[in-house]
Amino acid sequence: MMPFLTDQWYNASSGYRAAKTVRKALEVAHQQVAALINAKPEEIVFTGCGTESNNALLTFLASQAEAGQKIVTSEIEHSAILRHAEYLSAHYDLIIEKVGVGGDGRLSLDCFTNVIANGDAAMASVMWANNETGVIQPIAEACQIAHEAGVAFHSDAIQAVGKIHVDVRDVPVDYLSISGHKFHAPKGVGAMYIREGLKFDPMLRGGGQEGGRRSGTENVAGIVALGKAAEIMKQRLDDDQHDGIAALRDHMEQRLLSEIENVQINGSLIHRTANTSHISFGDCEAAGLLILLDEYGVQCSAGSACMTGKQQPSHVQTAMGISASQAKSSLRISLSIFTTREDVNMAVDALKKAVTKLRSVQGGPGVGPVQVFSRD
Numbered sequence: 001m002m003p004f005l006t007d008q009w010y011n012a013s014s015g016y017r018a019a020k021t022v023r024k025a026l027e028v029a030h031q032q033v034a035a036l037i038n039a040k041p042e043e044i045v046f047t048g049c050g051t052e053s054n055n056a057l058l059t060f061l062a063s064q065a066e067a068g069q070k071i072v073t074s075e076i077e078h079s080a081i082l083r084h085a086e087y088l089s090a091h092y093d094l095i096i097e098k099v100g101v102g103g104d105g106r107l108s109l110d111c112f113t114n115v116i117a118n119g120d121a122a123m124a125s126v127m128w129a130n131n132e133t134g135v136i137q138p139i140a141e142a143c144q145i146a147h148e149a150g151v152a153f154h155s156d157a158i159q160a161v162g163k164i165h166v167d168v169r170d171v172p173v174d175y176l177s178i179s180g181h182k183f184h185a186p187k188g189v190g191a192m193y194i195r196e197g198l199k200f201d202p203m204l205r206g207g208g209q210e211g212g213r214r215s216g217t218e219n220v221a222g223i224v225a226l227g228k229a230a231e232i233m234k235q236r237l238d239d240d241q242h243d244g245i246a247a248l249r250d251h252m253e254q255r256l257l258s259e260i261e262n263v264q265i266n267g268s269l270i271h272r273t274a275n276t277s278h279i280s281f282g283d284c285e286a287a288g289l290l291i292l293l294d295e296y297g298v299q300c301s302a303g304s305a306c307m308t309g310k311q312q313p314s315h316v317q318t319a320m321g322i323s324a325s326q327a328k329s330s331l332r333i334s335l336s337i338f339t340t341r342e343d344v345n346m347a348v349d350a351l352k353k354a355v356t357k358l359r360s361v362q363g364g365p366g367v368g369p370v371q372v373f374s375r376d
């Protein structure tokens, strides 16, 4: 990134020769991101974040629908899909049909098939992997079901790209969303995949950047970094290096299960990304755990980070049939390519300490709110 934040500050759209370097860098980034998902560089459009990608793609699809048609999605989508679908449904007079998941956090394909078969679907949007549980969805099947019914298929692949093999030739989704900071690019840069030949009307109109599909002066440093991160992740995936993260996650879970009582790992243990663990600690409110863990130097979240501060259990856990009390005692622990065995062991030790402390104060099931804990 650094050259593009310092001396290579030129605007890619400028006519002077120096701007050529910047244009070339953007071209390379298109190639790198395309290579990560086996797309063509022209099928990649850079955006300001994953939310923008989701919003722009859904807005376009909704604009093609007729009043009364359905937006088919799942109950476990990120708010960047669900909130926007609500807006679109009101704006374009569409009906939202949310398909449920099983206890393992995976989309019910039977329900999905029925909803699509009922007709009137204008589009389907199903996430590739869930942000709270890491559970990988049956995207190939869902995409096929939608396509057989002639329904356009979008996937919010923000939690999947860079973490697992996402290949848009193998799984021929029509549209897909990517966000940089989920695989070590900086925050504030994302991308859309738009299958070659498919229509798309931009959400941002203006200077015609990104082939007219996303106007606005490019965040060159962010895009260059997204390209580089994509290149590194592709290499890691090709070399099975993410297996190391899964091994660390498994080590962490095994220690937690064997060293702390009343611990449960939620969601499919088979179909999930290597870096995410969704764990319930019985008789411990997650809110209290988070405060203690933060003091002990461990940062994680309860459910989804976007839900922090909200009191109700997350919609994902509710959809999975997890009880409200179990949901409130659940943490999402994420690892990264930089996480070490020492980090994991330190986190487990901190969790043991936090759970013991909380349980001793709370005195068991159903006792007391956790606000008694403060940093002092």
Ligand SMILES: Cc1ncc(COP(=O)(O)O)c(C=O)c1O
Residues within 6 Å of the ligand: 049, 050, 051, 052, 054, 078, 080, 127, 129, 130, 131, 156, 158, 159, 179, 180, 188, 190
């Ligand atoms: C599945 C999913 N979709 C969308 C988003 C939103 O992405 P961004 O924060 O880049 O706007 C996130 C971010 O957490 C996510 O996990």
